[in-house]
Amino acid sequence: MKLGIIGTGFVGSAVQSGFVTDTEQFIVDPKYTDNTIEDLVNWDAEITFVCVPTPQQETHLDVDTYIAREVLRELDQLEYKGVVVVKSTITPHHLKQFKTLFSTLRLVYNPEFLTEANSLQDFINPNMQILGGELHDCIEVEQAYIHHSKVKIVPTFKTDLTSASLIKYTINSWLATKVSFFNELFHLHQSSDAETSWEQFTDMLKRDPRVGDSHMQVPGPDGQFGFGGHCLPKDTKALLYYSKVEGAPLTLLEKIITQNDDDRNG
Structure with a gap:
């Protein structure tokens, strides 16, 4: 399986380490590699994990989704055909906007519940998986976890984007x-x-x-x-x-x- 990973902070690094050696991985992170999103699309990754920062905005309480939005915009413009798994923490109204703006992308929201100090262990030992998006896309991500990762098999809830985001923020x-x-x-x-x-x-x-x-x-x-x-x-x-x-x-x-x-x- 060919996986793309955009952003290798503690979430992206956990994703990178949490999948087994039968996966090929293509990393996009300007801090560590010259690879571009266009290179990733041409490489034809089946699933791409978006793990970019979403800090609080400087002027008010809302989350700053600028980086995530630009990543999705470029994937959309390049007509990426794989599943886009957003792991960055993003509120429902932004996800709804992304779904409207980038309607051809196969968006799945898959929030993480990691601690920075134990990110890999938390990634491979979750209590559950939350997958928000179209059912067939959620199933494809679920199967990737089951067959190509070190992540333990846990209850997986396939739901809509808003519910998936609210679960993360509520917890x-x-x-x-x-x-x-x-x-x-x-x-x-x-x-x-x-x-x-x-x-x-x-x-x-x-x-x-x-x-x-x-x-x-x-x-x-x-x-x-x-x-x-x-x-x-x-x-x-x-x-x-x-x-x-x-x-x-x-x-x-x-x-x-x-x-x-x-x-x-x-």
């Missing part, structure tokens, strides 16, 4: 919400006459599977209060922006973002 925003709640609970625990340490207290909470066992560490892995890193701050703000665009603002999430700004800067 990250819920985890951010959980971090904020446990930061406040930490201060209550410390102020009370509880005789347990915070670690002992949360260890008991973890025994209830409905609570889960993650995102309870206070201060966090970076030694600070609140949530940080590359994903949670950006994704919560992007989801909030999208909710306002759709006329259904997530007011609780807006409060979480404000609280986190206070936690990080306090």
Whole structure:
């Protein structure tokens, strides 16, 4: 199988390493190679993974899709026939726009749930696969994972672009919400006459599977209060922006973002 990979940050590198040696790979990343998107199209990749950065815009909360949009525009102009798997984190309204602008592309949105420190292990050990797009294109991507990658076989959900994107943003925003709640609970625990340490207290909470066992560490892995890193701050703000665009603002999430700004800067 011939795979194209556009962008080799921690997501693209995980994709590159996560597929087995029976695949041929063509990498496009101006930081590391002179290969162009036109070269990739001429090489005739069957599936191309788009793993380019989508940072927060400088002027407001929305995600900056400029690089992803230009990649898709060039693939469309070059009449690329393979499946285009977008792994960059992109909100639904942008994906809808891409589907309209580049209607000939076989777009599949396949969000990743990676940590930068363990990107390859997270890539090959997912809890699920989310594939948003036309059913036959989603099936082709699913079969590539099953037959040509090291990724463990997990439940695969084939859905539409909007639902696939909302799954990604909902999970990250819920985890951010959980971090904020446990930061406040930490201060209550410390102020009370509880005789347990915070670690002992949360260890008991973890025994209830409905609570889960993650995102309870206070201060966090970076030694600070609140949530940080590359994903949670950006994704919560992007989801909030999208909710306002759709006329259904997530007011609780807006409060979480404000609280986190206070936690990080306090």
